[in-house]
Amino acid sequence: MDRAHWIEAPRPGKLLQLARDTFLSSGDLDSHVVREPIQASWLRSSQLRVDTDTLDPSFLGLEGPSALALTAAPVLSALAEELANESVSIILTDQHGLVLQRTCPDPSLVRQLDKAYLSPGFSYAEEQVGTNGIGTALEAGVPTMVTGSEHFSGSLGGFACAGAPIHHPVTGALLGVLDLTSSVTHSNALLMFCARSTAQKIEQQLLARSGARELALFRDYLAACQHPGSGVMALSPDLVMMNSQAQQRFDRADQAALLARSADAAGAADPVTLVADLPSGLVARMDYRPAFAGPELAGGVVRIQVQSGLDSSTGAPHAAVPVMPGLAGTSATWQRVCQAVDTSRRAGSWVVLEGEAGVGKIALLRSVNQLRNGSGHFRVMDASECGPAWLDTVADELAAGAGSLVIRRAHLLDSDTVSGLSELLLEYADGRRGVWVALTMRSEPRNPEVDAQLLPHFSHTVEVPPLRHHLEDMHKLVPHLLGRLNRGNNLGISPSALAQLMRLPWLGNVEQLRRVLLRVAQQRRSGTIELDDLPGECRATSRRRLTQLESLERDAVVKALVIHRGNKDKAASDLGMSRATIYRKIRDYGIVLTI
Template identity: 90%
Template sequence: MERAHWIETPRTGRLLQQARDTFLTSGDLDPGLVRESIQASWLRSSRLRVDTDNVDPSYLGLEGPTPLALSAAPVLSALADELANESVSIILTDQHGLVLQRTCPDPSLIRQLDKASLSPGFSYAEEQVGTNGIGTTLEAGVPTMVTGSEHFTGPLGGFACAGAPIHHPVTGSLLGVLDLTSSVSHSNALLMFCARSTAQKIEQQLLTRSGAKELALFRDYLAACQHSSSGVIALSGDLVMMNSQAQQRFDPVDQTALLARSRDAAGSSEQVTLVADLPSGLVARLDYRPVFAGSEFAGGVLKIQVQSGLDSTTGTVRSVVPVMPGLAGTSATWQRVCQAVDTSRRNGSWMVLEGEAGVGKIALLRSVNQLRNGSGHFRIMDASECGPGWLDTVAEELSAGVGSLVIRRAHLLDSDSVSALSGLLLEHDQSSGVWVALTMRSEPRNPEVDAQLLPHFSHTVEVPPLRHHLEDMHKLVPHLLGRLNRGNNLSISPSALAQLMRLPWLGNVEQLRRVLLRIAQQRRSGTIDLDDLPGECRATTRRRLTQLESLERDAVVKALVIHRGNKDKAASDLGMSRATIYRKIRDYGINLTI
């Protein structure tokens, strides 16, 4: 078991500084000197490529007092009185490391804190400033002391920070951190004890403020979530809760509109049904039911049902996004794309789908054709195969008068082919009965295609890369596994899914499909865990690796798995030093849990 923390002396400070310098230059760690929690944080900070020489956290601003800040206020006021003669700063943050409040009686320490931007409105998450008493406490989930050179970023080495997590007394969710910060020279063993006891007092204050009304509202909210697959909102005078279905189904703009409409029912002691016209064009019905704690009004719970949307061109009501056969995804981003493609197919208006390779453009078009045209004719003409007879086949398809025609990878067409295809599209316009769709890359552009082909199409829809709607991985991964492993029960563990969601997926859905296919070929039933993921999925580096680097990364992962995370044995097998394997783990962002 590692020691809770230490008080840095000049000698231990020098040793720790040397250990930090060694890690930053070679990746080597001294487990006898650097605590396990600090080692883990240094590795995370290194993978996140946090600047080791400069402190530059993002300023996110504040939007008024939060429930946490209001509950903590009397506790922090009492603590400030107790520490009035001490050179200690009292800092309260939210669950993301955003500094909500700071109190400090020492002008000299205040200047140091301001210089490090450790002040209200700035984020002190690990991804912003590396190892520190706030961000590392949030990552570890336990009280954490970070002293002097244990900080990943050099300019923070003059501070000693004791952070204690604050949890919701009812739900147990992490709400924020109570952090006590002093200079290293003023640090003492009581900082950690004081931070923990203060966090506990804040949690007790939260429970007191929650009271019977909030608990009643929370119970009804949980019941509504358990018995409904739709979005749920609960609200009272100072509390708003929104379940994950609502957060995934509606983008932030629609969420704001829903909350604003919900306020129209707030305070009512009668059941009410409201209708909300959302900025995205969706129309939602909100069924409101009041909640009581005994005879006292406590708030209300609203169940959300999406009914329909309005066609922006005609003003008529259109149906909501249907279930798209062969596709998976419920995020607002993905749903809007599906809705746009479906509307175009139903109206018979020709369209262009743009996007990176592998995002699912053809899958979208197949799905909407199956939905709206059943087993009707569906033809794909790939521009990469354009040659003698290709344009003749396109002309035959356009003359058929029925079905769907997809011109795939239109950006690959040469000038002559673009001109000829433009003439065919002009001859057979959108009234011909054939629905035509073009797919192409967003970049690089083909000026000839832009100038001659795009004018034939009513509109263009951008299909987003997978990294822009990673929340759909919860649906997409099981969907793909079901298609790749028909007849066998193959699922994925939460930890493995979480690792997949950390990756950039530069090859998009097609890359994910190939990865899952490789896994399914090795494991045909059971649960996919972290150890089952291939090497390319065990790293979180954001750069594209060369083939040689990919092979090296996979070898490192394999050696670590064989030796159950023992880096010395893995390094020996690979013929590299301990320092080198640590550097490889850091550079490739390898995330290994044994």
């Protein structure tokens, strides 16, 4: 279908109204009256069960000016001046149909738009309001004119809408829609032409800004490449560059690991230094420096130095990685951490373990103690349980002269306790070969008192990575945890269920995975865990942390869909929501369906 077909003149109002009524009552379409793009949209809207009489779009709100809105601002300002005496509204939306901004000089039209909820913060996707210039342009990906009774909802029949998609000029990604809306009585043939030309001007503006950013990034990239012996990467939301030295030095697996590690620095406005344990066994130091185009962040340049044959935490030569009792994982990242902690234990060097909650710091220390001290004494003193006698107990443990003492969550200690603990550690510093002491703490936020007074007593710090940085260990970790949780029963997991688990961000790390598997094991005690056995939080791929209410809603949607074997109509009915709403929930929460 050629592009011109989408913007041909709409049919006369009375014939179109009759065709719409016929379609809504019987499902029959008059192809002589209703244009093909409108036919397709009506069918989609009907399948989504969009209400034809009542408008109820979701209000999603706005979090501040988007990058698209900021780039489009001068273009839309100029257009607003040109249309200052016209009864036309200028509307900009994102790629999901969320209205970002609206400009309209006619108070009467503003009132009509407000009544139709066509205002900032509301969604005008097809699944929300049916056929319209915004949602239908997004679905089709081409400029679309919708006039009068071509709208699926009767409440929009008084409007004429011309929507033109806006694409990124470099990547081609759909960014949003520029929509011009007027009343049907004020509509004319120039509405669509004006919308298309304005969208093209916004794309040109995007190209100019993108070009300036890419030029600034490329300049810094070339400067970094002048240093001999360095692998260099340049990163931005739109591109990745890697110089020949990096491509020749690292195989594909190592390159993928470098890119994954660089994600921790992407978007940072300050320099960052990272250490990456690569699948090949190499250790790479990654120095990230941001690149700017004027005040705007253009991306970043990463210089890569190989620390071949050295441990990333201690700088010691590599040794064979021991088999760690009670732990699972064979990735280079995880084994490097295990090796660093084991090396410290064998040398009697006190160590600090940093990392997010739930990554397994205590489990790692317990495993090393069991490996090197057999059934020897292992005591954990939790800073969250600090009381009047807490320091006395620590003193008794240090005086015992044997075993391992772990100060857990040290970042929670108050100033007085930090000072007292520092004095105790100093007193027993000469007896390090007696009691081995380890500290665990979060990487962020920092406790300045702990950093200043306690860390000097410890020879080095080991960063325990979050689970999302070594997801390849899930192949070993999941069966290991299932074996511990379900002793005596043979409980396995299917490849599809394991693959789904590996798609998730695991913001709660290994502890969150353990809780999930415990819930599954309480329901299925033998056999094979399938995708449908996973709880709601594992059937969605949202990368943001959900509120408790959102988590409950997500789980309810997943449960209803599983019960009704993917039938969205029945699931929506059980939940008391419309079919359009359940589609939006599935999309927003990233719910995965297999039925």
